[in-house]
Amino acid sequence: MPLAHNGGNPIFDENSAPEYLNVPDPGTICAHHGEDRELHRGAVIPPIYQNSLFTFPSCEERSRKWLPHDAEIYDYTRVSNPTTDIAEAKIAALEGADRARCFGSGMAAISAAILSCVKSGDHVVALETSYGPTRQFLSDYLIRFGISVTYVDGDDPGEWADAVLPNTTLFYLETPSSMIFKQQDLRAITAIAREHGIATIADNSWATPVYQNPIRFGVDLVLHSATKYLGGHSDIVAGVVAGSEARMKKLQAEEGCLLGGILDPFASWLLIRGLRTLPVRLQRHQESATKIANALLDHPAVAAVYYPGLRTDRQPEITRTQLRGTSGLFSVEFKQSGPEAVRRFVNSLKYFGIGCSWGGFESLAIPAGAMEKSLGGVGTAHRSFVRLHIGLESAEDLWDDIEAALKAI
Numbered sequence: 001m002p003l004a005h006n007g008g009n010p011i012f013d014e015n016s017a018p019e020y021l022n023v024p025d026p027g028t029i030c031a032h033h034g035e036d037r038e039l040h041r042g043a044v045i046p047p048i049y050q051n052s053l054f055t056f057p058s059c060e061e062r063s064r065k066w067l068p069h070d071a072e073i074y075d076y077t078r079v080s081n082p083t084t085d086i087a088e089a090k091i092a093a094l095e096g097a098d099r100a101r102c103f104g105s106g107m108a109a110i111s112a113a114i115l116s117c118v119k120s121g122d123h124v125v126a127l128e129t130s131y132g133p134t135r136q137f138l139s140d141y142l143i144r145f146g147i148s149v150t151y152v153d154g155d156d157p158g159e160w161a162d163a164v165l166p167n168t169t170l171f172y173l174e175t176p177s178s179m180i181f182k183q184q185d186l187r188a189i190t191a192i193a194r195e196h197g198i199a200t201i202a203d204n205s206w207a208t209p210v211y212q213n214p215i216r217f218g219v220d221l222v223l224h225s226a227t228k229y230l231g232g233h234s235d236i237v238a239g240v241v242a243g244s245e246a247r248m249k250k251l252q253a254e255e256g257c258l259l260g261g262i263l264d265p266f267a268s269w270l271l272i273r274g275l276r277t278l279p280v281r282l283q284r285h286q287e288s289a290t291k292i293a294n295a296l297l298d299h300p301a302v303a304a305v306y307y308p309g310l311r312t313d314r315q316p317e318i319t320r321t322q323l324r325g326t327s328g329l330f331s332v333e334f335k336q337s338g339p340e341a342v343r344r345f346v347n348s349l350k351y352f353g354i355g356c357s358w359g360g361f362e363s364l365a366i367p368a369g370a371m372e373k374s375l376g377g378v379g380t381a382h383r384s385f386v387r388l389h390i391g392l393e394s395a396e397d398l399w400d401d402i403e404a405a406l407k408a409i
């Protein structure tokens, strides 16, 4: 069966474009924002400031460092670094945030953001289908500090309101969520949070700031595993948190500098390199993934495809008003149930590596239905479940590969 030629998703056509589409062009931000080439003798690529320490020409200059807001003066890379600053400035601009802070991994960003919003004895409401290690941090780690968590399905904003306790200080969101790509109505949920003085965090790794800006819908802190699309080449592990000046200043001073999980300058430099092509990469991921997801939906062996924007989308209104596009990661469920079918399919693929990450140039598959643990909050009902990352290879080659593997089920 040949691929349909409608790679661009009709759900995002000009006519249905909400006002929200009017944001600064991400390609221009990635190419220019946050850079001052004159500082670096006209070099188009900023240098890597691969140093821990910055020294001062005089004691007076050093004491100037302790005056508020003198960001131009550097003293130590755990606090700030000129290479990392460029990556942070670009990501803050892409997200519509005042400031961003890079971390040594997505989990370092997640734990820092959560810790900046809770204290001993607090209560968190979190999305059931959040990324597995995030759930582990919330359930198994924070309990040491007497912090409790309630998980919600998340589709209905009312569930979030019903879960609020007198000591709730945080709503943790991930939209679309891991494995099953369920979305949350950010406008409605952040309105409930504001009513109760509750902070909100959203993991935006899947959509990237090119296709979704949670802050524009009222979220306080947005975060990413920059290991995925922002880096985009499977060559760094990185994370980032972005938000308002007030929240980020506190987070930078406390969870940033005291817990110390910085992104090192070389990884920051690779992150900047990755960001340059983020919008064009995303466009290609979207085009190929949409073609392949639609072809899967039409295939007799397939029971369901979990990918926002398809004709089977159960949340089309959120897709249309919250997202500007879709990325290259989705899950497929086969009619033939059981982990054996899933393993046979994945083992038969030739271009898809078997691996748990995503967001790079390469296509990947994980036999989620055969791996109890990776299903996280998704549940064991999805035993014939495979998550695919559609990389930058030819969509036709990838589809031929998938079509052949479907015969092996």
Ligand SMILES: *Cc1c(COP(=O)(O)O)cnc(C)c1O
Residues within 6 Å of the ligand: 105, 106, 107, 108, 131, 174, 178, 203, 205, 206, 224, 225, 226, 227, 228, 237, 238, 239
């Ligand atoms: C991978 C991932 C993370 C964690 O990021 P690391 O860089 O691996 O620490 C967080 N959230 C989501 C949705 C992820 O897929």
